[in-house]
Amino acid sequence: MVDSVSPDHYQGVNVARTATVPAQAEATKTVRKFYEQIRVGDLHVDQTLDSARLFGTNTAEGAGPATQRKKDAAWTARLTKMWDPFALLPAIVSLREDGQYYLLDGQHSTEVAVEKEGPDFLRDCMVYEGLSDEQEAKLFLAANRDRKAVKPFDIFRVSITAGDPRNTRILAEVESCDLGISGSTSANKIGAVQALTSIAVMDEKHAVRDESGSLIYPLILPEGRSPLIPQVLQVVEDAWGRNPATWEGIMLRAVAMVLDRNPDARLDRLSKKLAGHGKRKPLTVAHWKESSISNTVGGGGSSSRSTPLAKLIVNEYNDGLTEHLLIHPGRLDKD
Known part of the structure; x- marks a missing residue:
């Protein structure tokens, strides 16, 4: 049940740490990182992110319209067949100023979790708070492009x-x-x-x-x-x-x-x-x-x-x- 390999390994629950990450050339922005269990029904997808092409639904109540772009049905079906909650790695999530959680990695497996377990299923997440749009895009690329394929x-x-x-x-x-x-x-x-x-x-x-x-x-x-x-x-x-x-x-x-x-x-x-x-x-x-x-x-x-x-x-x-x-x-x- 892996969409990607998480860049870090964490032990325990609600472990938080703060890092200072460059937001622009002229300034810096403080980004807070922490581990949290989040309802899969509360994990959103931003249609303006490239990740929207991977994920087509959002089951959270009042979440707004879901993207109409085509999702990878074959990959979702494969994850459904091999579903194992124990082997579900943490999703990578951005906590934005509006208080909503947006998926940067883990879209397909979150969809499967909703289908198999329901929207109240708690998923482990590595949460980034305070990201700029540029930083979100970089994390998305790091999770979905910038990694070596496993043979x-x-x-x-x-x-x-x-x-x-x-x-x-x-x-x-x-x-x-x-x-x-x-x-x-x-x-x-x-x-x-x-x-x-x-x-x-x-x-x-x-x-x-x-x-x-x-x-x-x-x-x-x-x-x-x-x-x-x-x-x-x-x-x-x-x-x-x-x-x-x-x-x-x-x-x-x-x-x-x-x-x-x-x-x-x-x-x-x-x-x-x-x-x-x-x-x-x-x-x-x-x-x-x-x-x-x-x-x-x-x-x-x-x-x-x-x-x-x-x-x-x-x-x-x-x-x-x-x-x-x-x-x-x-x-x-x-x-």
């Missing part, structure tokens, strides 16, 4: 320690193939963390859920379905052996898409077709990637190129067959 593997590694069930499952399935996960790809280490995550999500679409709609762990898959990650890793290893190119994220995704749509596919045939058995020249991962790029409008990223690549793989698998044909990902019926 997917670092997030994955820490999530294992935190007991995240999905990533714990991913690691166990990869290790069951005598492989590991790393920040960079090697013969025995897979660096395509985002591809592995997308494959795990494919399994979750079919898994049994409890009465509340939450996934049950260990995952319970329907009869005839097996976890995709071990199958995918087996297929690509049988095709090209263990080398860094084998674990390309675009290929892992594409093979998973084929198997997700066709759980009864023959893995041995799929491996041979990927490797180009029966052709004059073997097919490499690079060959498949080039073909997927040429079939993608505008080139696309690795995720978007996986869809045309999966279709190419299905075509190759079906070549020479008259029955038990695979279905293209996204297709409802067989040809």
Whole structure:
């Protein structure tokens, strides 16, 4: 539940301190900083700030019109799924002269808090009092622009320690193939963390859920379905052996898409077709990637190129067959 990483760490409640911060070239302005728990319903968004583009609602009574600018619905939905009040970091807030609290960082997670807990939910906040417009803008940029992105593997590694069930499952399935996960790809280490995550999500679409709609762990898959990650890793290893190119994220995704749509596919045939058995020249991962790029409008990223690549793989698998044909990902019926 993190919109950003708070610049400071504070212990206790209502810890205050005062700092003198330049407001203009000719003068200084005293800014007071303190830690406070504030009702999420009392946290406002100033439409004149750039942060308004990130946040579209204000539930506080009498708060005035909310911004009509588009908010990031996808990010809000993601935060909703992973909601955990304990892991909610402090928002960064400006207390203005009108006595109102305005969010500089934490807009999306505040919206989720209102939805999940109600407007009376108390959120930890790092409050700045006495900021100028320029200082507010600088803090907004510091929270939303001026920070280094965390690498997917670092997030994955820490999530294992935190007991995240999905990533714990991913690691166990990869290790069951005598492989590991790393920040960079090697013969025995897979660096395509985002591809592995997308494959795990494919399994979750079919898994049994409890009465509340939450996934049950260990995952319970329907009869005839097996976890995709071990199958995918087996297929690509049988095709090209263990080398860094084998674990390309675009290929892992594409093979998973084929198997997700066709759980009864023959893995041995799929491996041979990927490797180009029966052709004059073997097919490499690079060959498949080039073909997927040429079939993608505008080139696309690795995720978007996986869809045309999966279709190419299905075509190759079906070549020479008259029955038990695979279905293209996204297709409802067989040809």
